Amino acid sequence: MNKNSYCVIMAGGLGKRFWPVSTRACPKQFCDILNVGKSFLRQTFERANQIFDTQNIFIVTGTAYEELTKQQIPEIPSENILKEPFGKNTAPCVAYAAYRIARVNPHASMVVVPSDHFITNDAVYLDNIQKGISFVEQFGGLLTIGINPTRPETGYGYIQIKKNKFSEFISKVKTFTEKPDKELAKVFLESGDFLWNAGIFIWKVEDIIEEFKTYLEDMYLLFEQEYKNVENPDSPENIAHIYGQCRNISIDFGIMEKSAKVYVMKGEFGWSDVGTWHSFHEISxxxxxxxxxxxxxxxxxxxxxxxxxxxxxxxxxxxxxxxxxxxxxxxxxxxxxxxxxxxxxxxxxxxxxxxxxxx
Known part of the structure; x- marks a missing residue:
């Protein structure tokens, strides 16, 4: 295991599209919707734990779900559960995790994964993650993982790759497109230039913090002043104070769509975000x-x-x-x-x- 790499599991969100199985009291990521005997979160943790030390895994979730997280993942140290007082989308989540890891290891690499996705081939998934870590440690930049589309899906975001590949597995990103309509999705599929956006990110902590400074300076200054340099940065009062001032913005829109340092790796593992009952039907x-x-x-x-x-x-x-x-x-x-x-x-x-x- 690479002692210099950390995994951040994003376990916020209410999973409203899976109601009434997913509820406010027990959202989708804590449910065994696929009837495999384990919740999505538990599966994600066990997968990550194969290549990351338990001490190097952080879970970001809502304050209300701290006990549920501990019940499902008793191995995780309490201090590795980063509690959000309320949801402000993924950019504050990533910033909080990056600054938390930077306190321990400012030169670490950081993998960010959703807690509620379906992976069919763990071995290939973990191999792709490790290749991604090696890439950012050598070249820097912001790396995301894309999936070859198999249908004109309108429920996923798309990543357009540049023709000139950086390596056999990795290309520079040309554009990001959020959930297109059916006709545009067909164009994307037929072009062969687009991948589904799997919402998996890999970068060095210092690199993503620098990108916050460039593209989300207000959030950068907030964490620099109110988290980095205070005596008890993870206190509920301090995190609530920070989150109360954060914009509600995704990491994709806030940074990934703007930065010139974004790369994409074509993931070779089977994947679904299981975001709807329709996608549940597709994989079952x-x-x-x-x-x-x-x-x-x-x-x-x-x-x-x-x-x-x-x-x-x-x-x-x-x-x-x-x-x-x-x-x-x-x-x-x-x-x-x-x-x-x-x-x-x-x-x-x-x-x-x-x-x-x-x-």
């Missing part, structure tokens, strides 16, 4: 009618193209249904047509509003 085993179910207790009759996610002890019979999402958790049952999946992220608030009206 299906029956002869293209249904996906997480339980053997579910009986399907003349039912096609459905997604069923219910408690394991729940006996369910579904007859004559097509193209629906049926999900249950605690005392909530949701049935939604797959064409209307975008509405799911609003259902929790709608239900609370309805409950208030009834009361």
């Amino acid at each position: 085993p299906k029956d002869e009618n293209n249904n996906v179910s997480n339980s053997e207790q579910v009986r399907l009759i003349e039912t096609k193209e459905c997604i069923i996610n219910v408690p394991q002890d729940k006996k369910v019979i579904i007859e004559g249904i097509e193209n629906c999402i049926i999900a249950e958790n605690n005392d909530i049952l949701m049935i939604c047509h797959r064409d209307h999946e975008d509405n799911i992220r609003h259902f929790d608030d709608m239900l609370k509003h309805t409950t208030k009206e009834l009361n």
Whole structure:
């Protein structure tokens, strides 16, 4: 293991698109949505722990999820759980982690990974990560990992690569494009010049801090003054003070889309961000009618193209249904047509509003 490299697992977010399985009390990254016996977060930690010392792994999550994180990853030192008082997107998250690591090792390399993605080949994934670390340690710059697109997906961001490759695996980045419409996604796919943005970043701590200075100077000055040079920088009061002044901005928009020092490695591992029930359907085993179910207790009759996610002890019979999402958790049952999946992220608030009206 490389003692000079650190892994940061981003475990914020509410996973609203997976409601009611993912809730505010237990968001998607803490759930076993894939029914493999481990949460996304646990899987991500175990994968990282194969090449990073436990002491070199940091988890950034909401203050409310500190105990849930400790329950699922009891190995992690308490001081390695970086608690955000509220979500301000990924740029403050990256800045906080970079400055925290810099206190221990200012010349370290840093890998940033989401906590809730699906990886099919751990060995290749870890090999790609290690190659990425070697690259930034030798050449510097900001490295991200892209995935060869297999379909005109509109739910992912895209990275356009420059024709002149830096190496066999790595190219300079030409442009970033956020979630295109279907026609543009088809153009991207057919061109062969675009990769899906997997949201995985590799860089040296000193390099990313310098990029904050250049492109997000307000955030840079905030951490320089209110974190780097205070006696108890990780106190809840100090972090709340810092986050209260941070802009709500992603690392992609704030730095990656602006910097001239961005490279992309073509990832060779199977990947999905499992961001929607649709993507869950894509990666899950299906029956002869293209249904996906997480339980053997579910009986399907003349039912096609459905997604069923219910408690394991729940006996369910579904007859004559097509193209629906049926999900249950605690005392909530949701049935939604797959064409209307975008509405799911609003259902929790709608239900609370309805409950208030009834009361």
